Amino acid sequence: MKILITAGPTREYLDDVRFLSNASSGKMGYALAEAAVAAGHGVVLVSGPVALEPPAGAEFHSVETTGQMHEACLRSFPGCDGVIGAAAVCDYRPRERFAGKLAKTGGPLVVDFVETVDILADLGWQKEHRWIVGFALESQNARNNALRKLGAKNCNAIVLNHPQAIGSESNRVELIDRTGKTAATWNAGKAEIARSLITWIESEFGPR
Ligand code: C5P
Secondary structure (H helix, E strand, O other), X not given: OEEEEEEOEOOEEOOOOOEEOOOOXXXXXXXXXXXXXXXXXXXXXXXXXXXXXXXXXXXXXXXXXXXHHHHHHHHHHHHOOEEEEOOEOOOEEEXXXXXXXXXXXXXXXXXXXXXXXXXXXXXXXXXXXXXXXXXXEOOOOHHHHHHHHHHHOOOOEEEEEOHHHOOOOXXXXXXXXXXXXXXXXXXXXXXXXXXXXXXXXXXXXXXX
């Protein structure tokens, strides 16, 4: 199979030197890319800024903003069999990006934020024969939120995990299939979870 994987955080700039982002390390997405390459799959890794080396053998696209990640995914998706959305994409961006560096005024600064494009949902609604696996990082109403995202993004499965996953070497996840059933639960290192998820994807969506 040829698998598109998104990884890491995105950045949304307020001006030319300041941005909104999050603490995603990219470890889960890179572990998935590594596991998919090791299993003999073609991999396109689209990643926000992280301190990790992309695995040898993967086609690598380095991006910063959600818009850039979206464009890179739209270009690669038609040539892939499916996508795993492991990126921690910013949900909001400042409405305006100011040129240069905003100066202090002595008063409060009010910034208007607008929603970013939902990359996975966009791919999900144009997937045709391709499969979509999302991640959902949830702190409350976790399973219900994951089920809502599974439907809203037209995913074939969603991996529910929790804020403790951020920056950690390990993870505790529930894999939920498109019917809402628990397909697996894994509590292990991210490399092991990545191998298990790739094996599950092969059995569900691979050539028979
Ligand atoms: O941020 P959210 O909880 O909605 O993320 C769920 C899934 O959707 C993840 O797989 C994430 O990579 C993806 N996503 C995306 N574009 C966004 C927001 C989330 O691809 N703007």
